[in-house]
Amino acid sequence: MRRFALCAGYMGALYAFILLPVGVLVLFSFQDGRLPIPPFRGPTLRWHEAVLTDRRLMAALWNSAVVAAGSSAVATLLGFLAARGLATGRLAGAAAIRAALLAPLSVSYLVIGLGLLASLNLAGLGLSLWTVAIGHSVINLPLCFAICAAAMGPAVVQAERAARDLGAGEGRVMALVTAPMILPALAAAFLLSMTFSWDEFIIAFLLSRFEVTLPVEIWSLLRGGLNPKTNAVGSLVFLASALVVLAAELALLRRKG
Amino acid sequence: MSLDAAEARRAWALTLPAVVWTVAFFVVPFMAMAALSLWQRTAAGLVPAWTLENYRAILGEPAAVRAILNSIEITLTVTALSVVLAFPLAWIIAEEVPPRWRRLALALAVLPFWTSYVVRSYAWSLMLARQGVLNGWLEGIGLPALDLANSRAATVIGFTHFFTMLLTLTIYASLTQLPPNLRRAAADLGAGPVATFHHVILPLTAPGIAVGAFLTFALCVGDYVTPQILGGGRDLAAAQLVMLNLGRRADIPMAAALSVCLMLLVTLAYLLLARFMRAPR
Amino acid sequence: MKPAATALALILTAAPALAQELNALVWCDHTDPALIEPFEKKWGVKVNLKEYEGTGAALSIIEQSRPGDWDVLVIDGIDVPRAVAAGILAPLPVDRLPYDTLFPEVVMAETHVIDGQTWAITEKFGYNTVSFDKSKVSAADLADMTRLWSGDFAGRLAVYDYYLPVMGLVAVGLGLKTADLTAADLPAIEEALLKLKDSAASVGEVVASQTAIATGAVDILVGGGEWVTAGLVSENPNLDWMIPEQGAVRWSQSIGVFAASGRKDLAVEFVRHVLSPEGQAALATSSCYWAMPANRAAGEVLTADQKAALRWDEQAEYLKRAQLYPAPDAALDAAMQDVWTRFLAR
Numbered sequence: 001m002r003r004f005a006l007c008a009g010y011m012g013a014l015y016a017f018i019l020l021p022v023g024v025l026v027l028f029s030f031q032d033g034r035l036p037i038p039p040f041r042g043p044t045l046r047w048h049e050a051v052l053t054d055r056r057l058m059a060a061l062w063n064s065a066v067v068a069a070g071s072s073a074v075a076t077l078l079g080f081l082a083a084r085g086l087a088t089g090r091l092a093g094a095a096a097i098r099a100a101l102l103a104p105l106s107v108s109y110l111v112i113g114l115g116l117l118a119s120l121n122l123a124g125l126g127l128s129l130w131t132v133a134i135g136h137s138v139i140n141l142p143l144c145f146a147i148c149a150a151a152m153g154p155a156v157v158q159a160e161r162a163a164r165d166l167g168a169g170e171g172r173v174m175a176l177v178t179a180p181m182i183l184p185a186l187a188a189a190f191l192l193s194m195t196f197s198w199d200e201f202i203i204a205f206l207l208s209r210f211e212v213t214l215p216v217e218i219w220s221l222l223r224g225g226l227n228p229k230t231n232a233v234g235s236l237v238f239l240a241s242a243l244v245v246l247a248a249e250l251a252l253l254r255r256k257g
Numbered sequence: 258m259s260l261d262a263a264e265a266r267r268a269w270a271l272t273l274p275a276v277v278w279t280v281a282f283f284v285v286p287f288m289a290m291a292a293l294s295l296w297q298r299t300a301a302g303l304v305p306a307w308t309l310e311n312y313r314a315i316l317g318e319p320a321a322v323r324a325i326l327n328s329i330e331i332t333l334t335v336t337a338l339s340v341v342l343a344f345p346l347a348w349i350i351a352e353e354v355p356p357r358w359r360r361l362a363l364a365l366a367v368l369p370f371w372t373s374y375v376v377r378s379y380a381w382s383l384m385l386a387r388q389g390v391l392n393g394w395l396e397g398i399g400l401p402a403l404d405l406a407n408s409r410a411a412t413v414i415g416f417t418h419f420f421t422m423l424l425t426l427t428i429y430a431s432l433t434q435l436p437p438n439l440r441r442a443a444a445d446l447g448a449g450p451v452a453t454f455h456h457v458i459l460p461l462t463a464p465g466i467a468v469g470a471f472l473t474f475a476l477c478v479g480d481y482v483t484p485q486i487l488g489g490g491r492d493l494a495a496a497q498l499v500m501l502n503l504g505r506r507a508d509i510p511m512a513a514a515l516s517v518c519l520m521l522l523v524t525l526a527y528l529l530l531a532r533f534m535r536a537p538r
Numbered sequence: 539m540k541p542a543a544t545a546l547a548l549i550l551t552a553a554p555a556l557a558q559e560l561n562a563l564v565w566c567d568h569t570d571p572a573l574i575e576p577f578e579k580k581w582g583v584k585v586n587l588k589e590y591e592g593t594g595a596a597l598s599i600i601e602q603s604r605p606g607d608w609d610v611l612v613i614d615g616i617d618v619p620r621a622v623a624a625g626i627l628a629p630l631p632v633d634r635l636p637y638d639t640l641f642p643e644v645v646m647a648e649t650h651v652i653d654g655q656t657w658a659i660t661e662k663f664g665y666n667t668v669s670f671d672k673s674k675v676s677a678a679d680l681a682d683m684t685r686l687w688s689g690d691f692a693g694r695l696a697v698y699d700y701y702l703p704v705m706g707l708v709a710v711g712l713g714l715k716t717a718d719l720t721a722a723d724l725p726a727i728e729e730a731l732l733k734l735k736d737s738a739a740s741v742g743e744v745v746a747s748q749t750a751i752a753t754g755a756v757d758i759l760v761g762g763g764e765w766v767t768a769g770l771v772s773e774n775p776n777l778d779w780m781i782p783e784q785g786a787v788r789w790s791q792s793i794g795v796f797a798a799s800g801r802k803d804l805a806v807e808f809v810r811h812v813l814s815p816e817g818q819a820a821l822a823t824s825s826c827y828w829a830m831p832a833n834r835a836a837g838e839v840l841t842a843d844q845k846a847a848l849r850w851d852e853q854a855e856y857l858k859r860a861q862l863y864p865a866p867d868a869a870l871d872a873a874m875q876d877v878w879t880r881f882l883a884r
Contacts, residue, residue: 007349014346015365018422022369024390025380034773036383037753038393055571078275085271090264101275104283106471106523108479110496111516115286118293118509121602138282141275170267199374201482206503210561210586215375220589222379222486224566224826225769226748231383234376241371249364300868302601318876320883327883382746387755406755407740490699490741493883501882504591505701506875507598 022238029231036231047232057233060217064198067129067213071136072144072193078137079144079189084178087152098149105142112138113203120207127209135203140193147192151185152178294513303510311514321498325518328495331409331484332477335416336470342417343424344466350425351432363429367422374419378486381415382406385487407489415487416477424469431465467533474526479519495519558583560804562610563596565589565791567662567824568812577811583804591743592700593617600626605798609805611658615790616702616865618649618658628797629655631806636813639835643857644790649865658794661812662821664829665779665860666703667786669751669762673776680758683711683782687733691758696750697734697741698761701878705731706787706863707761716787716864721873728877734760735884744827752777768828768847781859788860790832815839822848 028036030043051057082101086094104112116135120127156178163177179186201215208216214237221230297306315321350362369377384391385405392402405411435458443453481496488494493501495515502512558581562568566589574585590596593614600608613621621627637645637659644660651657668680674694679685686695687708698704706716708730714723739756740746744766751759752770759766763786767777793812795805811817818836822828823844830848831840837850849856866874 004353007353010345011349011362014342014421017342018366018369018418021377021380021384021418022372024384025372025376028383034770035752036749037386037388038390056569074278078278081271082275085268085273088264088268090261090268091272092265097272097276100284101279104279106475106527107283107287108475108496108516108519108523110479110481110499111290111520112283112286114499114503114509114512114516115290116282117602118513119286119289121509122289122293124604126604126607127602134282137278141278145275195370199370201375210588215373218373218375219482220566222375222745223591223743224569224745226745226752227825230376230379234372234380237376238369238372242368245364245368245371249361318879320876320880323883382749386749386753388753407742407746407750486746489739489746490697490882493879497882498879501875501879503595503598505594506872507594507601509598 022235025231026235026238029228029235031228031231034226034228036228047228048236050229051232051236054229057214057217057221057229060212060214061237063129063211064214067133067136067204068194068197071133071197072140072190074133074137075140075144075193076148076186076190079141079146080148080179080182080186082145083148083152084174086149087157089157101145102142104138105146109139109200109202113206116203117206127207129208129211129213131207132204132213135207136193136197136200139200139203140196143196144189144193147185147189148182151182156181290513291517293510294517296510298506298508298510311511312518314511315514315518320493321515324493324498325495325515325522327409327492328478328519329522331412331416331494332474334413335420335477336473338413338417339420339424339473340466340470342421343469344428346421347425347428347432351429363426366425369418370422375482375486377419378415378483381411381418382487385411385414407487408491409488411487411489412484412494415483416480419483420473420477423472424466427469427472428462428465431462435461463533467530471527471530471534474530475523478522478526479516558801558804559586560584560609560801560808561586561588561607562612562808563588563590563599563608564610564612565591566826567821567829568612569826570820570824573812573817573820573824576816577808580811581804581807585808593620597621597624600624606800607798608796609799609801610793610808611796612661612791612793613658614702615644615646615658615660615663615792616649616863618646618792618794619652619865620868621794622652622657625797627657627794628799628802629657630659630794630809632656634806634810635659636833636835640832641830641834641853641857644832646790646792646862650792658792659809659813660790660832661793661818662829662832663788663790664765665763665781665786665788665856666698666707666761666863667763667779667781667860669759669767669777669779671751671754671757671774671776672778674754674757677778677780680780681783683707683784684730686711686758686760687730687737689733689737692737693739694756695734695738695758695760696747696756697738698747698759698766699741699743699882700761701874702866703787703789703863704761705874705878706861708734709864710785710787710861711782713784716861719864719866719870721870724873724877728880731877731881732884735881741882764848765827765829769825771847781856786860787863788857789863819844 027040029047031040032042032044085091086098091097113135120131159177159181160173163173199215201219204213204216205219218230218233221227294311295307297304297308297310346366350359354362383389387404387406395402439457440453443457448456479496481500484494484497499512499515502508502515560583562585564587569587569589578585590599596613611626640660644663646660670680705727708727709716709719709723712726712730740750742750747759747762748766748770750756752774763779767779771777793809795802795809799805812821813833815833815835816839818831818833819839822831822836822840828848830853837845
C-alpha cells in the first residue's frame with residue numbers, strides 16, 4: 001500500500017509539473033483582457049476567434065503542415081531505403097555509413113540551420129519553404145533511419161529473400177513484403193518526424209523568407225508586443241493535437257482490451 | 258557476375274540516396290560553415306581572410322567565454338535534473354502501471370510535446386512571473402512568493418520540463434527491453450531491491466539513459482529559444498551569442514566560429530558518454 | 539548528379555511567378571492588414587513582408603539575397619547613411635512625397651539627403667525614455683536619470699534590450715551629446731550600464747519588457763516610452779512615461795526603395811501609401827506598437843482618443859527635449875555592441 005501511495009504521489013507530482021504550464025496557457029487563452037496574470041477574468045472566446053480569422057497565422061499553420069508532411073515523407077523514404085540496404089549485410093563500411101547517417105542527431109539545430117544558411121548563401125540560392133523542408137528532412141532522416149533499421153530484423157530479410165527466390169522483382173519485394181512487415185515502424189518514423197518538424201523553430205527561422213511556419217509566426221507574435229493571441233494559438237494547436245493523440249491511444253486501448 | 262556482387266550493388270543503390278542527402282545537406286553545409294568561420298566580417302562585407310582571428314576573439318573576450326561556460330553549466334544541471342526526475346517516472350510506468358494503461362500513461366507524460374516549442378517556453382514565463390500563477394498559489398497557501406521569473410532558474414526549469422519528457426520516453430524504451438524474469442532471478446539469488454537496482458537494472462538501462470542524456474546535452478547546449486524567453490537577459494547563453502552575432506552584427510563568420518565551438522563541446526560530451534551507450538553483454 | 543543539382547537550384551530559386559508582387563523588408567508594425575490590404579486592393583498586387591529587428595539583421599538578410607529580391611526597405615532613421623554607403627537604396631522622387639506636412643524636426647535631411655539626393659523618408663518616430671507605474675513611483679522620483687543606476691531602484695526596474703537607444707539614453711543622462719559620442723565616452727557609459735544591470739530585474743525585448751511593467755513585476759522600464767505603454771493603458775491605467783531632466787532619446791524609422799528593385803514605380807507607390815494620412819494613421823496605431831506618425835496630416839484621420847494616447851499635443855515640447863539616438867560609424871558600433879554584450883553577460 002505504501003509502495004502504491006509513493007508511486008501515485010510521484011506520478012501525480014510529475015504529471016503536475018509536466019502538464020501545468022500547458023494548462024495555465026489554455027486557461028489564459030480564455031482571459032478577458034490583455035494581461036496573462038491572475039485573477040482570471042472571463043471566459044472569452046475573442047482571442048480564439050482572432051486567431052482563426054488571422055490570415056497570417058492560418059497561412060503559417062498550413063505552411064507548417066505542408067513542410068512537416070513533405071519533409072517527413074522524404075526522411076521516412078530515404079531512411080527506409082537506407083535501412084533496407086544496410087540490413088542486407090552486404091555493404092563494405094556499413095558501420096561508417098550508419099555512423100554518418102546518424103551524425104546529424106548529435107548536432108544542434110542551430111548549427112545545422114546556420115550551416116545550411118551559410119552554404120545556400122555561398123551557392124547563391126534563395127530561401128523559401130523548400131529550404132526549411134530540406135533542413136527538417138536533415139534532422140529527421142537519422143531518426144527515421146534508426147527506427148526503420150531497428151525494425152529490419154532477420155525475419156524481414158529472410159522473407160525478402162524468399163520472395164526474391166520466388167521471382168518477385170525489387171519493387172514488388174519492397175512494396176508487398178518489406179513495407180507491410182515494418183509498417184508500424186514506418187508509421188512511427190513518419191509521425192515522429194511530423195511532430196519534430198511541426199515544432200521546430202530555429203531552422204525554420206533561419207531558412208525561411210516570406211512564407212513562414214507556425215513556430216516562426218508565433219515567435220514574431222511574441223516579439224511584436226503583449227498579445228493574448230499567443231495564448232490562444234498555443235492552446236488551439238495543443239488541444240487539436242492532444243485530441244488526435246489521445247484518440248489514437250484510446251482506439252489502440254480498446255482494440256487490445 | 259556473382260550473386261553476391263549483384264546483391265551488394267542493390268544494397269548500395271538503396272543506401273546511396275540517404276548518404277547523398279546527408280552529405281549534400283549536412284556534411285557539406287557543416288564544412289561550409291567551418292570554412293566561413295575562418296572569414297572576417299569587415300565594414301565592407303565578408304572577407305575570405307582564412308584566419309583564426311574569430312576563435313582568438315572568442316577566447317580573448319571574457320563575455321564570450323562566460324556565455325559558453327553558462328551554457329555548459331545550464332546544460333549539465335538540466336541533464337542531471339532530467340535524468341533524476343525521468344527515471345522514476347519511466348520506471349513506475351513500465352513496472353507499476355497495469356499494462357493496459359501503460360501507453361496512455363506514457364502519452365500523458367509527453368502530452369505537452371504537441372504544443373509549439375516556442376509556446377511552451379512562453380507558458381513557463383506565465384507560470385513563473387512575479388505576479389503569475391505559481392506565486393498566486395504560493396501566497397494562497399501562505400508561503401512566500403518566489404522570484405523565479407527572468408533568471409537562470411527559469412531557463413533551467415523550462416529546459417528540464419522538456420527533457421524530462423524526452424528522457425521518460427528513452428528510459429521507458431530501454432526498461433521495456435529488460436527481460437522480466439531477470440529481476441526475479443536476482444531476487445532468487447538473494448539480492449535486495451537496492452542491490453538488484455545497482456547491479457542489474459542500472460547497468461542494463463545505462464545505454465538508454467546515456468543516449469537520452471547525450472540527446473539532452475546536444476539539444477540543450479545549442480538552444481536559443483528557452484534562454485531567450487525565460488532567461489530575462491540576466492546572463493547570456495552561447496546560442497544567444499550566436500544569434501546576437503547573426504542578427505545584430507550580420508557577422509556570420511563569428512556566429513559560425515561560435516557554432517564550431519559548440520560542436521566541439523557536443524563531440525566531447527559524446528566521447529565521455531560513448532562507453533555507456535553501448536549495450537553491455 | 540548535375541541534372542539533379544540543376545533541378546534543385548531551379549526549385550530553390552523559383553520565386554512564385556505571380557505577375558505583380560512587392561517584397562518589403564520591414565519592422566513589425568507594417569504587417570497589419572489595415573495598412574497593407576488597402577494598397578493590395580488598389581493596385582491588385584500582393585505585398586510580401588519580411589520582418590526584421592535591428593539594422594544588422596537587415597544587412598545580413600540583404601547580403602544573403604540576390605539583387606532584385608527586395609523592393610521596399612524600412613530602416614532605422616540613423617542608419618540610412620549606412621544603407622546608402624552600401625549602395626542598397628535608390629533616390630526618392632521628393633516632389634511626389636508629402637514633405638510639406640511632415641513634422642519638420644523629423645525630416646532629418648542631414649542623414650537622409652546625401653550627394654543632393656533624398657534616399658529615404660521618415661515615417662514614424664517616438665522616444666526611448668523611462669516608462670513607469672505611477673502607482674508605485676512618481677515622475678519626480680525619476681526626474682534625475684542618474685538615480686536609475688544609483689541603486690535606489692534595485693530589483694524594481696527592467697531594461698529594454700537594444701543597445702543603441704539605451705546606451706544613448708545613458709549617455710544623455712551622463713550629460714553627453716549623442717551626436718558627438720566617441721569611443722572615449724564608452725568607459726563611462728559602460729560603468730553606468732553595469733550599475734544599471736545590478737539594479738535590473740530583467741533585460742528583455744518588447745514583449746518581455748511590456749509584460750514586466752504591465753503586470754507589476756517591475757515599476758520602471760528603462761528605454762521605454764509611448765511605444766511600450768500606449769497600447770496597454772486601457773488594461774493598466776497606471777502606466778505612464780516621462781522625460782527626465784537630462785533629456786531622452788528620440789528614435790525614428792524611415793522607408794525607402796531598393797536600388798536593385800525591378801518594380802521601382804510600384805515601390806514608390808507603396809512608400810506614398812505608407813506616408814498618406816490613412817497609411818500613417820494605420821502605422822501609428824499598429825498592433826505591434828504605437829508611435830507618432832511623421833506626417834501631421836494623419837491627425838485628420840486619427841481619433842481624439844488615439845491622439846491622446848499618442849500625446850499628439852505635447853510633441854513640440856518632447857521634440858525639443860529629446861536628442862536623436864546615436865549614429866555610430868562601423869568601428870564605434872562594434873565597440874558599442876561589445877559593451878552591450880558585456881552588459882548582457884554580467
